[in-house]
Amino acid sequence: MENMNTFEMAKVYAPKEMEERIYKMWEESGAFKPKMVEGKKPFTIVMPPPNITGQLHVGHALDEMPQDVLIRYHRMKGDPTLWVPGTDHAAIATEVKVVDALKAEGLTKKDLGREKFLERVWDWKKVYGGRIVSQLRKLGVSCDWSRERFTMDEGLSKAVRETFVNLYEKNLIYQGWRMIHWCPCCKTSISDAEVEYEEQNGNFWHLLYPVKETGEMLEIATTRPETMLGDTAVAINPEDERYKHLHGCHVVLPLIDKEIPIVLDEHADMTKGTGVVKITPAHDPNDYEVGKRHDLPMVRVFTYDGHMTGAEEAKENAELIASGRATADEPVVLDCGKYAGMTTMEARKAIVADLTEIGRLKKVEPLTHEVGTCYRCHQTIEPMVSKQWFVKMAPLAKPAVEVVKNGELRFIPDRFEKIYLNWMENTRDWCISRQLWWGHRIPAFYCEDCGKVHVTREDITVCPDCGKPVYQDEDVLDTWFSSALWPFSTLGWPEKTEDLAYFYPNSVLSCGYDIIFFWLARMVFSGLEQMGTCPFEVALMHGLVRDAQGKKMSKSSGNGIDPLEVIDEYGADALRFSLVIGVAPGSDVRMSHGKIETYRNFANKIWNASRFALMNMQGFTPKGVPSADKLALSDKWILKRFNDIVREITQHLESYDLGMAAANLYDFIWSYFCDWYIEMAKHELNGEDESAKNAAQETLNYVLTGILKLLHPYMPFITEELYSYLPGSEGMLITSQWPEAKSEYDFDEEAKQMDAIMEVIRAARNLRAEMKVSVSKKATLILKPASELTEAFKKSEGYFFRLAAASGVEFLKAEDPNPEKSASAVTNGASLFIPLGELVDVDKEIARLNKDLQNAENEIRRGEGKLANEGFLAKAPASLIETEKGKLEKSRQLADSIRARIEELKELK
């Protein structure tokens, strides 16, 4: 690749122009596609499919980050790496959107009919389904778009059907009347997992039901008086002494004067309320169970869209029952008379008013209680008895529990293991049918004649048994039924494809902890059931994005961050980095524009450091870092530190500590590389010694290249761009090789020497700052180094000129007298003196040195105490005792030197 002339490099980092260009280059180069090598273990991730209704929000950005970091890291490591992208049809969400769009045209679903409606949804999908996908590209996701899937495409639909039939044939899918959660707003059943409980203010209404046999009034507390028309019993606890005389009696339901029995059931809690519970089997999950136990009739009083039932519904129901289609499991519908057609809320008011009027309302007390709401529309959920399809969970959950317990599936962080197990061990059957049109239609066919149900892989038109016409089940499947198959359906299953054989099971599944039950858990048991293996080895969880105050981001509170806006302003790299740096797995991320700006500044820092490097490498052709004898101390130091950081980052990535790796890298680049190494290297780069200059160029080039590689998974765009400018760069960074630490660069001894020198430089700066000496005013630095460091210090004069504003450096031997009238500091490596003449205030000097002395003495006390402790000496590891002794010795020397200096100054006075 032709290296760009440095002067063409913009002075300021401008992400906007380059990101699109680079993404296009990657995609067109085929870099995102895995290189499948037989026998080599691939690294595979499937992307949690965003909804086609979706607009990119910052949650998506967070969702993609860990995946892209891991994918890019493994690609550079040389693993066959595949990241499968795709989108989800999102049955309810999409259908609602299209219904809304129709409403604007004055149309309803029914007006169009199923077929035309579905055409409209597909049209809608064509327009908006691509939007999220193009938005994802702006984040820099390096997934293999040639393998993009959609949960409703042909292959995946086949997978869904295959799974459904498999489970049905194994008797793991069944159809039946059950108490389910019904959303009157979305007009469909939803699963347990889709209910969110919210605390709401409500009332406790105390109603009076007269007992037929005794004429007394039985006080009954309820939170839902509107269900009373559907009461078919009241329950009392068999042990309850208060009501023993009522065993076998009946009450008369007010308003409709219906006689219903008093039943004895454990469900009635003697300690709660009056100990009497009204039983509405058709509209309350507990009552449903009580009804089953006592064989009570079920009376339905609500329509499926949240109104009170009337004559029409009752008639239909009666006809159905008469026709024999309805079973005993189906509730009988009541004509609610004057309440018919009211919403449930209107009916509540009306019924309470009527009960009050006839004196059957004893009192009302306020209470707060948990109310189930729909996770899509947040409307109150109505428990209804309904005929639905279910997945039998117990047999599927067992192996899904097992794989976590035996370590085949590992959660990161591991606390989510408990959450997962708790759910999996207590899960109830999964209601999978939805009363919608958009989705995978349930492959069940009913014979018009014999009524038999046929569940088939291929559509049928006539009954295989009697040859009469069949009609298909109207319902579709829960969206999560198809996403549960994602790890293998996207690879071609149920066909036996090459991809499936090579890339299944996946390596990692990364998603937010909020969809563990919806998605992750269901993928685990589906993978185990259909494929026989757990679909992934590691479940890497992330949290939610929150605002700067830690609040959830939402449209209503207007605290959201639009990733597209942010990318436009700061660049995708800055957004990416701010979403991962310092974030521990599974914890929430706080985001603010300020935070993103910080990392845009970081990108700018790297940009300029690279610009500096390139300016100093004009005409330079890298031949490799030269032998140790040609390298300056600072070169050796940075090479050693670079080795350290390579090991550290690699280790963190291997253990999925992505936030930690990013933080360490940030620190290394900014402090070690920019603040120190570049500043030190200026000495060699601007010096006369050509071989030293060359060594610095080689080191600079080597370390900078390595830095760009280490940073690439996090900030892919800027690193790719800068890499292209480097002399000696070949091909693209995205497919370059991950750096390795080289043992020949472990210059331990030299690194320590450099650290000692740096400590002196800091001390000198410190002195000057305290003296308020401007940088432009240079001063001589007088050093009295420890004997073993003398040589290193002498070779390092240049660093003091440049970094400590020295005009000259003089060295003293240990026995030489200290200079007068100078500011001084004592470090472990050397004592230093800056002769500042009249600027020096001796009293202040003494005060400051006393402070240092105090610190040293504290340290001595600490060390002495430790080493005097027999328990410590007996039990602490020998190496620790040695280091403690060494430290103590150093502190003593330091204290001695400081004391001596203080004495000198006192004499001076």
Next chain:
RNA sequence: GGGGUUAUAGCUCAGUUGGUCAGAGCGUUACGUUGACAUCGUAAAGGUCGAUGGUUCGAGCCCAUUUAACCCCACCA
């Protein structure tokens, strides 16, 4: 009711298996444009590591109790 998380500098958080005076960023204060970078640099101030007790030679880290905040799950009228 069950389970989980968090509590460390003014703010946001690090602190890996208990062992080098407890760290960073932002903010604050002071100084500063030394030819990569003001989207910058140098330095300073600032913490009895929520509380109590325990284990240990040694605890921010382990155990118990406790306080506070947040989250998830659960059919309680």
